[in-house]
Amino acid sequence: MKITDVRASQPVGNKSPEDWRTSLGQILIAIDTDCGITGYGVGGGGLAGIHVVKTVLRDQLIGRNPEDISQLWNEMYQATLAFGRKGIAVMAISGVDLALWDLRGKSEKLPIVSLLGGIPGNKIPTYHTVWDIQDLSPDSEHAGYKLHLGKVATAKEQEPIIASIEQARSMIGTDRFLMVDAWMKWDVESTITISKEVAKYKLEWIEEPLSPDDLAGYQVLKDKSAVPIAGGEHEFTSAAFRPLIEQKLHTVLQPDVCWCGGLTELINIYTMADEAGLRVCPHRGCEIWALHAIAALDRNPLAETGRPWMTWVAGQPSIQNGVIELTDRPGFGLSIDEHNLKFLY
Numbered sequence: 640m641k642i643t644d645v646r647a648s649q650p651v652g653n654k655s656p657e658d659w660r661t662s663l664g665q666i667l668i669a670i671d672t673d674c675g676i677t678g679y680g681v682g683g684g685g686l687a688g689i690h691v692v693k694t695v696l697r698d699q700l701i702g703r704n705p706e707d708i709s710q711l712w713n714e715m716y717q718a719t720l721a722f723g724r725k726g727i728a729v730m731a732i733s734g735v736d737l738a739l740w741d742l743r744g745k746s747e748k749l750p751i752v753s754l755l756g757g758i759p760g761n762k763i764p765t766y767h768t769v770w771d772i773q774d775l776s777p778d779s780e781h782a783g784y785k786l787h788l789g790k791v792a793t794a795k796e797q798e799p800i801i802a803s804i805e806q807a808r809s810m811i812g813t814d815r816f817l818m819v820d821a822w823m824k825w826d827v828e829s830t831i832t833i834s835k836e837v838a839k840y841k842l843e844w845i846e847e848p849l850s851p852d853d854l855a856g857y858q859v860l861k862d863k864s865a866v867p868i869a870g871g872e873h874e875f876t877s878a879a880f881r882p883l884i885e886q887k888l889h890t891v892l893q894p895d896v897c898w899c900g901g902l903t904e905l906i907n908i909y910t911m912a913d914e915a916g917l918r919v920c921p922h923r924g925c926e927i928w929a930l931h932a933i934a935a936l937d938r939n940p941l942a943e944t945g946r947p948w949m950t951w952v953a954g955q956p957s958i959q960n961g962v963i964e965l966t967d968r969p970g971f972g973l974s975i976d977e978h979n980l981k982f983l984y
């Protein structure tokens with residue numbers, strides 16, 4: 640089997656963010672082969688990510704055998720090393736890597752979960768991320784909720800943050816997980832103070848209180864936070880996760896498979912975390928790209944709800960009664976109909 644083309648585009652979804660400057664402009668990668676199979680993956684970086692695929696990664700892959708995914712990953716990493724390593728270049732590689740895995744599954748006629756040693760059909764509990772506290776419900780069938788506070792409440796606003804967490808716990812009752820996402824907007828001192836005030840509300844974790852570059856800050860929080868710390872959504876490659884894991888700077892690691900380097904790197908992160916006795920809970924795990932790894936590799940599976948604009952990825956399993964379950968369709972099991980998609984770029 641040989642790769643004949645690598646294509647990248649950004650489909651339009653329902654209220655899809657158009658802005659390439661954030662991680663949110665998700666791009667569709669299609670890898671065509673001479674045996675008529677096309678593999679699909681999703682990466683990030685919008686128009687900028689597309690540019691990396693079209694001007695660098697495509698040249699690396701055309702004419703190559705798609706089956707040696709780790710070799711191709713290393714070559715893509717090398718080809719982008721001088722300007723890549725993190726951010727948009729790795730987001731672009733992520734989409735290509737996922738498309739290579741989809742090809743592998745389709746050519747072997749197996750779902751990715753089976754390639755990873757798992758079985759389809761296990762029911763994975765889900766948690767729902769909300770940006771508005773009014774969206775919390777005591778009647779939900781999700782195993783838990785995460786309240787996203789970072790965009791509205793910064794380190795200076797400790798009292799409203801603490802009040803929101805108290806309110807969230809009282810709204811959902813005591814039976815469900817509760818998490819809070821600070822989206823890199825707090826600092827060390829405020830996180831310590833807030834964690835001590837809210838520990839009584841039984842939070843599973845505080846997510847990304849600091850910048851991913853503030854490893855020294857996370858070192859302090861490791862000992863002084865009264866609530867476990869989660870993070871990793873904005874970190875890239877298993878090489879960067881290694882110090883987080885070896886120094887146990889996060890209790891829960893949250894790689895995003897469409898950004899961190901693809902399934903190849905998510906597997907490496909799972910392996911390292913498992914050896915260190917740490918938990919992995921991938922970012923937006925209910926989206927199909929991480930779900931196969933969660934089903935196959937996770938001892939304590941919990942999948943975060945996906946992003947509402949990813950409406951162009953057809954064939955994803957839906958959440959039923961608070962759980963999500965893979966089918967046994969080959970590859971990622973999607974049915975992407977390119978002819979019926981509209982594209983921003």
Ligand SMILES: [Mg+2]
Pocket residue numbers: 820822846847872
């Ligand atoms: Mg987050």
